[in-house]
Amino acid sequence: MTLTDAELDQLIEDIGLKRPDEDLEHGAIEHGTEKGALQHRHREERLCPRCRQAVRDAYDQRRYGRTGYLTEAEWQAQKGSRGDGGEKP
Ligand SMILES: [Zn+2]
Structure with missing residues (x-):
């Protein structure tokens, strides 16, 4: 994912x-x-x-921390148990 300067500015604002x-x-x-x-x-x-990466990381951390996003492992587990993702192991 590549951010434009405008998007980067928005991230900086958002976080x-x-x-x-x-x-x-x-x-x-x-x-x-x-x-x-x-x-x-x-x-x-x-x-x-x-520094762009640092902003993205900070944004992800805040966003995921705030909204309680799943970790990768939890996401995989949930996807596996539901089995409706179209991506079967
Ligand atoms: Zn730098």
């Missing part, structure tokens, strides 16, 4: 990342973290792949 503060302006970007993503945004740069 409630704070607006960059002064702290983000200085020092090296912490790539691969939410903070790194904010640092890119603050500098009006495109996010590097690692």
Whole structure:
């Protein structure tokens, strides 16, 4: 899955990342973290792949944590027991 910059912005909004503060302006970007993503945004740069991934991961975590999504194992188990998914083992 590839995010456009607009979608990425939306994710950043959705997961409630704070607006960059002064702290983000200085020092090296912490790539691969939410903070790194904010640092890119603050500098009006495109996010590097690692920081994009960090935003996606953060989004997934919050989303799944909030809505109680199934883990992969639980999903497989449920799919197997229902047997109506069209994907038979
Ligand atoms: Zn980065």
